[in-house]
Amino acid sequence: MSIERIAIIGLGLIGGSIGLALREMLPDIATTGWDADRDVRRKAAERGLVGKVSDSADDAVRDAQLVILCVPVGAMGAAAQSIAGALPPGAIVSDVGSSKHSVAQAIAKALPDAVVVPAHPVAGTEKSGPEAGFPELFRHRWCILTPEDATPAEAVEQVAAVWQGLGAKVEIMEPAHHDLVLAVTSHIPHLIAYTIVGTASDLEDVTRGEVIKYSAGGFRDFTRIAASDPTMWRDVFLTNRDAVLEVLGRFTEDLTALQRAIRNGDGDTLFELFERTRTIRRSIIEEGQDDARPDFGRSDH
Ligand SMILES: NC(=O)C1=CN([C@@H]2O[C@H](COP(=O)(O)OP(=O)(O)OC[C@H]3O[C@@H](n4cnc5c(N)ncnc54)[C@H](O)[C@@H]3O)[C@@H](O)[C@H]2O)C=CC1
Numbered sequence: 001m002s003i004e005r006i007a008i009i010g011l012g013l014i015g016g017s018i019g020l021a022l023r024e025m026l027p028d029i030a031t032t033g034w035d036a037d038r039d040v041r042r043k044a045a046e047r048g049l050v051g052k053v054s055d056s057a058d059d060a061v062r063d064a065q066l067v068i069l070c071v072p073v074g075a076m077g078a079a080a081q082s083i084a085g086a087l088p089p090g091a092i093v094s095d096v097g098s099s100k101h102s103v104a105q106a107i108a109k110a111l112p113d114a115v116v117v118p119a120h121p122v123a124g125t126e127k128s129g130p131e132a133g134f135p136e137l138f139r140h141r142w143c144i145l146t147p148e149d150a151t152p153a154e155a156v157e158q159v160a161a162v163w164q165g166l167g168a169k170v171e172i173m174e175p176a177h178h179d180l181v182l183a184v185t186s187h188i189p190h191l192i193a194y195t196i197v198g199t200a201s202d203l204e205d206v207t208r209g210e211v212i213k214y215s216a217g218g219f220r221d222f223t224r225i226a227a228s229d230p231t232m233w234r235d236v237f238l239t240n241r242d243a244v245l246e247v248l249g250r251f252t253e254d255l256t257a258l259q260r261a262i263r264n265g266d267g268d269t270l271f272e273l274f275e276r277t278r279t280i281r282r283s284i285i286e287e288g289q290d291d292a293r294p295d296f297g298r299s300d301h
């Protein structure tokens, strides 16, 4: 049986993009949506992010076969709680959170009897809100599902089929492993971007005007990432604490080794690292995962 009715809770960048993508790519699926923010609900209705923007979380999920929670990871428990009274028996609950272990715990606590298939579309931008979404966001990008061993296979297959219908490639992973992998590939890079942009703006001997005027490519790329939503990223670091601290420990050691190499004039160490990292960039481009592809990073998003 395939899914015919989906409710989206949280109509910002990701919820809105899912709604638009469903309407465009899987138009036979009926969509409802709700957001805690009245202004977001109004904008979502204006943009037609879902077929019907409901007046309450209860109304949005009442007939749903799949509910996707698209709120900041720190709000997943509250969002799950808000649908507890009206969730139809047998409905699948999913989410899109950037960290998985603590989100799964929060959802399970609020909805102990629900069938839960957590998901993380590894696709996004630095923008947020109901104006930011676009239907192609998930095309050719990975979506990682992190179900428990006991989760019915049919529910996992149904959620996978929806993501594949939106153009995504699906992979299954243990939640703890997901959190470690994403700490390396996404969370720590964001932390580094927030740090370097903060450091640049705090330097006493370099003015803010100079930082803006002379920002070369590298710094500009960091400012894009450091413009990401503060609520979302505060929650990511607080919910993926252990994995982030583990990777940060390794990163700090490696940074100290580079500091030593620079101080000692040890060019070989610097050169060998830069040569090795260059091949990683090339592999990403060969995989087609770079953001420079034509349908990503369009100037209107
Ligand atoms: N922004 C990105 O690039 C990506 C984000 N994610 C994950 O997707 C989730 C949503 O992120 P975005 O869409 O970027 O954020 P967003 O800020 O654009 O949208 C979140 C929406 O949730 C609403 N909300 C907050 N608490 C709520 C509640 N209790 N009930 C109902 N609505 C509530 C807010 O009003 C807001 O409209 C987060 O968990 C994030 O970790 C996953 C992949 C990429």
Ligand SMILES: O=C(O)C(=O)Cc1ccc(O)cc1
Pocket (backbone or CB within 6 Å): 097, 098, 121, 122, 123, 124, 125, 126, 186, 225
């Ligand atoms: O905009 C960027 O560079 C991103 O890294 C987007 C992003 C943010 C959070 C995620 O969980 C997945 C993707």
